[in-house]
Amino acid sequence: MIRRLVRALDQRSGSAPFIRKTLRYLFPDHWSFLLGEVALYAFVILVATGVYLTLFYTDGTTDVVYHGSYVPLQGQHMTEAYRSVVNISFSVKAGLLIRQTHHWAADVFVAAITLHMLRVFFTGAYRKPRELTYWLGLTMLLAALLEGYLGYSLADDLLSGMGLAIGNAVALSIPFVGANLGALIWGGPFPGKHEFFARMYVAHVFLLPVLIATLLAVHLLLVALRHHTQFKRGPRETERKIVGVPTFPGQTPRSLGLFFAVAGVLFLLGGLAQINPIWLWGPFHTFSSTNGAQPDWYLGWLIGALRLVPSFDLVIGGYTLVPNPFWGGAAFPLIVFTFLYLWPWLERRWSGDDAFHNLLDRPRDAPGRTAIGVGFFTWVFLVFVAGSADRIDVLFNISYTSQIWAYRVAALAAPPITAFIAYRVCRELQAGEIVERERTRAEREAVAARRGAETA
Amino acid sequence: MARARPKDVLVAALTLLAARLQPGRRRRRMRELTVPAGPPSPGAELLVLGLLAAATICAVAFIVVYALDRLPGQTQLLGLSIGLAFLCIAAAFVVAAKRLVVSEQNEDDYPAEEHPEEQETIGEVVEDSGSRLTRKRLLTLGAAAAGGSLGLALITPAVSLGPVFDTSSFYGTPWRRGRRLVDENGRPYHASEIEESALYTAFPQGADREELGSSVVLVRLPPAALDLPHANAGYAADGIVAYSKICTHAGCAISLYRTPLFPPASPGPPALVCPCHYSTFDPATAGTVLFGPAGRKLPMLPLLIDGRGDLRAAGNFDEPVGPSWWGVRLRGPNP
Numbered sequence: 124m125i126r127r128l129v130r131a132l133d134q135r136s137g138s139a140p141f142i143r144k145t146l147r148y149l150f151p152d153h154w155s156f157l158l159g160e161v162a163l164y165a166f167v168i169l170v171a172t173g174v175y176l177t178l179f180y181t182d183g184t185t186d187v188v189y190h191g192s193y194v195p196l197q198g199q200h201m202t203e204a205y206r207s208v209v210n211i212s213f214s215v216k217a218g219l220l221i222r223q224t225h226h227w228a229a230d231v232f233v234a235a236i237t238l239h240m241l242r243v244f245f246t247g248a249y250r251k252p253r254e255l256t257y258w259l260g261l262t263m264l265l266a267a268l269l270e271g272y273l274g275y276s277l278a279d280d281l282l283s284g285m286g287l288a289i290g291n292a293v294a295l296s297i298p299f300v301g302a303n304l305g306a307l308i309w310g311g312p313f314p315g316k317h318e319f320f321a322r323m324y325v326a327h328v329f330l331l332p333v334l335i336a337t338l339l340a341v342h343l344l345l346v347a348l349r350h351h352t353q354f355k356r357g358p359r360e361t362e363r364k365i366v367g368v369p370t371f372p373g374q375t376p377r378s379l380g381l382f383f384a385v386a387g388v389l390f391l392l393g394g395l396a397q398i399n400p401i402w403l404w405g406p407f408h409t410f411s412s413t414n415g416a417q418p419d420w421y422l423g424w425l426i427g428a429l430r431l432v433p434s435f436d437l438v439i440g441g442y443t444l445v446p447n448p449f450w451g452g453a454a455f456p457l458i459v460f461t462f463l464y465l466w467p468w469l470e471r472r473w474s475g476d477d478a479f480h481n482l483l484d485r486p487r488d489a490p491g492r493t494a495i496g497v498g499f500f501t502w503v504f505l506v507f508v509a510g511s512a513d514r515i516d517v518l519f520n521i522s523y524t525s526q527i528w529a530y531r532v533a534a535l536a537a538p539p540i541t542a543f544i545a546y547r548v549c550r551e552l553q554a555g556e557i558v559e560r561e562r563t564r565a566e567r568e569a570v571a572a573r574r575g576a577e578t579a
Numbered sequence: 580m581a582r583a584r585p586k587d588v589l590v591a592a593l594t595l596l597a598a599r600l601q602p603g604r605r606r607r608r609m610r611e612l613t614v615p616a617g618p619p620s621p622g623a624e625l626l627v628l629g630l631l632a633a634a635t636i637c638a639v640a641f642i643v644v645y646a647l648d649r650l651p652g653q654t655q656l657l658g659l660s661i662g663l664a665f666l667c668i669a670a671a672f673v674v675a676a677k678r679l680v681v682s683e684q685n686e687d688d689y690p691a692e693e694h695p696e697e698q699e700t701i702g703e704v705v706e707d708s709g710s711r712l713t714r715k716r717l718l719t720l721g722a723a724a725a726g727g728s729l730g731l732a733l734i735t736p737a738v739s740l741g742p743v744f745d746t747s748s749f750y751g752t753p754w755r756r757g758r759r760l761v762d763e764n765g766r767p768y769h770a771s772e773i774e775e776s777a778l779y780t781a782f783p784q785g786a787d788r789e790e791l792g793s794s795v796v797l798v799r800l801p802p803a804a805l806d807l808p809h810a811n812a813g814y815a816a817d818g819i820v821a822y823s824k825i826c827t828h829a830g831c832a833i834s835l836y837r838t839p840l841f842p843p844a845s846p847g848p849p850a851l852v853c854p855c856h857y858s859t860f861d862p863a864t865a866g867t868v869l870f871g872p873a874g875r876k877l878p879m880l881p882l883l884i885d886g887r888g889d890l891r892a893a894g895n896f897d898e899p900v901g902p903s904w905w906g907v908r909l910r911g912p913n914p
Contacts, residue, residue: 149687217645219654220661252692285831285855292829292902295749302746302904310741311748312791312901313830322740350689365687372614372680380672387665394658410780410794410824412832414854429829429872430856436874436903446903447874448829479692513857523857524870 149367150374151353162235164385172225181207182324201406205279224393233421246483259342273327284407293452427510428455490549498542623678630671637664752792759784760890768890778836791901794824811865816882823900828873830902831855
């Protein structure tokens with residue numbers, strides 16, 4: 124049966140050698156290699172649930188009066204877009220489940236990419252010959268951030284409108300071209316022309332998903348062409364020999380198991396854990412806002428950066444060169460991503476290491492990289508945490524202004540300190556290993572010497 | 580020749596069949612296994628079967644829950660049933676991976692680092708292909724000009740998206756001298772109804788409220804507390820001051836009065852606060868920034884009280900409204 128099928132397929136496509144190689148492709152077995160897979164599966168869930176949502180969503184911004192089943196909003200003015208999302212939540216059977224699963228999947232998607240990126244960074248997996256794979260991954264992270272922001276904005280509730288206002292201000296703050304860019308994208312000053320929602324919609328459901336899917340395909344192709352990296356866990360793993368579980372039969376049930384587990388967790392979250400109850404926020408108006416608003420977690424670093432910058436615009440003789448939101452909303456992510464994009468090249472320059480690397484470093488094996496990475500991500504993380512200062516104020520009654528000053532100092536002072544600590548820890552771990560190795564060797568020699576003495 | 584009896588024919592056929600099958604089977608058994616064999620694990624198989632049965636039940640439960648109407652907690656039950664169905668299948672796969680499927684740790688060669696011969700050939704193919712070309716640089720220049728201008732031509736229609744070269748609309752506001760301030764229901768504000776330590780939102784009568792230049796906040800300060808600079812002298816009317824409601828930092832609405840999330844009793848003068856990034860403005864000094872990231876003061880709207888005691892604008896804002904861009908300090912709002 125299976126032989127007949129394979130034969131028929133091979134005769135028509137000539138793909139038997141390729142399939143054979145694919146089935147026996149080796150996957151090194153380490154939990155951290157699953158983070159990228161989680162991102163992949165979250166993307167699958169996002170596409171599936173997203174397609175369902177498009178069957179009910181409308182991008183219209185025409186003002187309508189709500190007469191649906193959710194009583195507190197009865198009689199309120201809102202856009203067609205917001206009404207359609209409220210209807211998805213209340214009138215479409217299973218609509219709320221799918222909407223919430225879609226939202227959770229987006230949060231998990233970006234989280235998995237971020238953790239995957241950290242794993243790749245701290246193990247040196249991006250080194251030659253895998254720089255392209257790494258850059259594609261970073262680009263996908265950028266696309267995912269934008270994609271998430273657009274999805275959040277399409278609901279047109281109060282919070283998404285506030286997010287859009289901030290996005291518009293960041294666009295306007297770009298030196299020399301900000302207002303022109305804003306006029307182009309929004310069709311004028313915020314909140315812009317009606318077409319703006321259609322633009323967001325096509326970007327969210329078509330342009331960016333297709334971009335991500337394409338990058339994903341090339342990313343995976345490059346992984347397969349160069350094979351996975353691996354940790355050195357025994358004498359069998361070398362720079363030239365890969366050790367792992369073959370796609371079939373070993374890896375297939377593992378990967379399918381992970382896919383179903385990701386799907387299961389996301390649907391459980393979508394059903395049981397409320398996320399973004401847009402009917403509570405109400406419709407957006409340019410003159411409305413609410414306190415204690417928090418964006419999805421992956422935009423927290425930008426909120427934090429926007430809040431930390433002290434009050435100043437860079438002005439030269441009446442010409443506003445750099446309006447304030449540029450620093451936190453554009454310059455900060457630009458610096459972070461520029462550093463990440465340049466890092467493989469920077470490291471190669473500094474270390475002069477131009478060799479092929481199939482074996483991964485443990486973080487301690489490369490103390491310099493680990494220290495720089497720890498310092499860098501401490502900086503980003505502190506800015507991220509600063510975004511929650513208003514919640515901390517409410518929860519623990521710690522003055523908001525004092526917190527902002529503390530974060531301003533900490534964001535500058537902490538990175539060198541954590542970098543130094545990370546460097547020392549790496550060195551100590553290395554030294555500890557050498558001592559351990561020496562002791563084992565000495566003990567073995569002592570035992571051998573005693574045996575030698577006894578026999579003599 | 581004797582006629583063969585049916586029984587003989589049958590025996591002969593069976594023998595032939597057996598002979599045909601036997602060596603084949605033996606050959607198959609004797610070949611080296613591509614995937615190494617392992618011991619059977621009936622317990623694990625039973626577990627997988629149990630998990631698949633549980634998944635089936637959960638999936639059917641999802642359909643049943645979906646079919647029911649007016650079920651309390653339907654979203655939760657739907658999520659629970661489909662989520663558990665997925666998780667049961669996941670568990671079945673994990674059990675299969677750990678205990679049923681042959682686990683190999685194989686070795687393989689990494690692909691060759693590079694292919695110098697192929698690289699060389701590719702280079703030669705490209706080089707040799709141009710042997711008939713005599714003016715390579717000129718051709719490259721021509722191709723670049725054609726390609727570049729075609730590319731430019733193709734992105735030109737993007738200009739239709741919005742007035743990319745005309746940013747004058749960013750200076751626009753609907754406020755004019757004499758325009759009445761109305762509340763959310765379109766009712767004019769009477770000066771006497773504006774009380775101290777409260778925040779009011781007002782709109783220009785008859786204008787589009789969603790326009791950034793429309794909404795203003797109104798507060799009344801004790802006349803002694805007012806400390807307006809020279810440029811804004813006369814902007815207040817009977818202690819009432821009006822500011823653009825749109826934060827000059829990132830364009831959110833200023834909806835907090837006093838201090839950001841601070842306990843109401845915290846010290847400090849009254850302040851207008853935007854909840855997005857907690858830019859804090861001083862209503863007593865024409866909207867100067869007290870704290871937070873805003874890079875310029877809040878635009879102030881001059882007020883007057885008409886003969887009926889209603890609030891009206893005495894002119895336009897003293898600065899353009901909304902988040903800053905390169906031209907925000909080049910001129911005032913539209914007259």
